[in-house]
Amino acid sequence: MTMPAPPSSFVTYRQAEFALVAGLERLYALAAGLGLSDLARQVHEARTRIEQHRFTIAVVGEFKRGKSTFINALLGQEILPADVAPTSATLNRVTYGLKPAVKVVFKEGRGEHFVEIGQLADYVTKLTPEAEALASTVEEAVVYYPVPFCKNNVDIIDTPGLSDDVAMTKVTLGILSRVDAAILVILATSPFSQSEAAFLESLLLEYGLGSVLFVVTAIDRLPQPKDRDRILSTVSDRVSSRIRQHAAVHFGDGTEAYHDYLRRVGEPRVFGISGHDALTGKVTHDGELLAASRLPELEAFLERFLTKESALVALRTHTERVVGICETLEKETARRRAAAVPAASGAEADSLDALLRALEWLAQDAARRVDDLRPGALERLRPRLQALPEVLRGAAEKALERLDVQAADLEPDRVPGVLAACRARLDERLQMVSAQVAQGVYEELTAQCRPAAEELLVFAGTFDRVMAHARSALAPPSKTPPLPMVARLGGDHGFERRAAVEAVLHTTLDESAPLRRTALTELLSLPRGWADGVEIRAVQPSGPKFARKAVDLYRVEKLKSDVKAGLLRELALQVEKSMSARDQALGREVADTFSVFGREIEQTLEKIGEQREEIRTKRQKRAAAAEQEGRRMEEMGHEIRGIRDRSQVLARELSALGAA
Ligand SMILES: Nc1nc2c(ncn2[C@@H]2O[C@H](COP(=O)(O)OP(=O)(O)OP(=O)(O)O)[C@@H](O)[C@H]2O)c(=O)[nH]1
Ligand SMILES: [Mg+2]
DSSP states (O other): OOOOOOOSSSOOHHHHHHHHHHHHHHHHHHHHHTTOHHHHHHHHHHHHHHHHTOEEEEEEOBTTSSHHHHHHHHHTSOOSOOOSSOOBOSEEEEEEOSSOEEEEEEGGGOOEEEEOGGGTHHHHBOSSHHHHHHHTTEEEEEEEEOOGGGTTTEEEEEOOOBTSOHHHHHHHHHHHTTOSEEEEEEETTSOSOHHHHHHHHHHHHHHOGGGEEEEEEOGGGOOSHHHHHHHHHHHHHHHHHHHHHHHHHHHOTTOHHHHHHHHHHOSOEEEEOOHHHHHHHHHTTOHHHHHHTTHHHHHHHHIIIIIISHHHHHHHHHHHHHHHHHHHHHHHHHHHHHHTOHHHHHHHHHHHHHHHHHHHHHHHHHHHHHHHHHHHHHHHHHHHHHTHHHHHHHHHHHHTSSOOOOGGGGSGGGHHHHHHHHHHHHHHHHHHHHHHHHHHHHHHHHHHHHHHHHHHHHHHHHHHHHHHHHHHHHSOTTSOOOOOHHHHHHOOOTTOHHHHHHHHHHHHHHTTHHHHHHHHHHHHSOOTTTTTTOOOOOOOOOSOGGGHHHHHHHHHHHHHHHHHHHHHHHHHHHHHHHHHHHHHHHHHHHHHHHHHHHHHHHHHHHHHHHHHHHHHHHHHHHHHHHHHHHHHHHHHHHHHHHHHHHHHHHHHHHHHHHHO
16 A cells, blocks of 8 residues: 655654554453453454555445446446446456456355456356355355555455345345445436445444445436436435534534534545446446546546555554444443442342341241240140159059068068168059150140241241342252252152151150150159168067967068058159259250250351352352442543554544645
8 A cells, every 4th residue: 555645743644553553452451351352353453454454445335336346436347236226246456467357255264265347257256156155155255356456455345235135235245344434326217215324324434434335326217417416416415414413412402512523534435327327338348428427537536545545544443443442342341330239239138148147037936836835745745754653652552452471571671672772663664654654745845846847847948049049049050959958858758747746746856855855754753762761670479379370460461551550651752852953954954955946046147147148158259250340441431542543643634644
């Protein structure tokens, strides 16, 4: 590309290029840092193109506007296929080559090959279904031709017409970001339609007006010169009004930036030609027809624009593009900065914490209710304890009913043996009875625990649900959830409330059941050696010898009844003496049993506390991360604004340079 001598401005092309490349380098890092891979790729392409010093101009427009014919007119030969039916189906790049040739580049890296120029139509049109199928495999056709305009690294790209079909429109819109300037071809007989106006918007966003030319073709269809002039000024007016609209949307109607923009872009450059007549004139060497086609005037302009001004135009386009990229990035950083406000995640944590606090209250409430059940349970158990003296007495009487005492046992040294034997028998009996009473107390106690188990079950259901919610809100759901309390308590019993209560009761109490049984039995039995203080003496023999037998009989009966009375008295005494201690022990036992449920609830309180702590920590971490992200976005935004501001200054200087 020829570099015109820089005018007397401090901006030289090199400096501008250097500034743009440096800006793009930073923008690449920023876009990549934000994970915007598409934009990063675009930035990278822009940079490569600046460094390659190629200038590419695309000929664009609605379908059937005479785009291909116009390029053929420039080439002076019918090289690109043109037809009354929608024709172009690929991008055709016209580039400089001494010897005319065509290189067909296939899509997806499926190679390329050279064909004769006459074969071009076989690869690039959609005039027949077969041709269209082949064209759909072609990325682009490169036409080498000795076009003077293309001498200095300039390529002209013929594009498929817009609006005919979606795929073609996509191809054409896709190329916009990869070219430096565009020629919008408009038909004289339908000047600047709504869809062309909309398309202009894309062009303006991509390049700014300085890089868009308007070619109104087929003016030969308007034989009256005054009609031609009228059409050209109509197009010019419509384009200008569209540009004002664009400026108003982007800068605000009437603002300084608005007027600045309009001054910068200047008037649209509109040319009226007849591509058809120009081509015919060139091919048939009909100078008059060529002159009437008005192509020579446009060629003179293009000569300047594509060779002398192209470097400047390219720089301007690149600068506009950098500004556009900056705007996209600024919006993104602003969006992320707003999203990084910790309040958003804080609100969620707040409601979660409130939920867990409520769960804590429920737990404390359940614990209180369980505790409230205890006195009632004790009251129901007490009668069994109070009946103990009576029960033991009855059992003792029965055990001592028929004592086996002989006359020989009346010897003083044998009496203690008799007493011991009776006591052993009595102890055995009493032990059995107190074990039975203990079993009864145990069963009653378990029954009294049932309402507590029910309370626990109801709370466990709520606990599990809330904790599962808290966990999933805090941790990625892939984590295995903790074993639900309900399951731990008694398996998954669904809605079988009774079975569930039974299960809870047993899971909770079973562990300590043997201990409790022993404790209760101990509580209800007599201490070892309880009758050690009982002393019995046999009645001394007296009276005449002949009456000895009867006397002995009397003595035996007396011994028996003494032993019985002594043991019963001692038993009553011992039992009576220990009743208040037993009552206290029973109270302790009931409290102990109920505390098993209390402990279960206490453990859930611990878990809830841990969960709340975790929320607090997570929240602090999140807040810190959000703050950091916010700062990072702010710094990025600041840097991007800097690049944008510098690029805008550059854009102003470059357009001043163009006007000079
Ligand atoms: N009268 C007249 N007809 C023209 C002119 N330019 C193009 N045509 C005709 O308009 C029709 C379409 O021309 P093309 O050059 O194929 O148009 P295109 O915009 O390339 O069409 P697509 O590739 O399908 O988008 C052809 O029949 C041309 O002969 C012109 O300046 N005057
Ligand atoms: Mg075409």
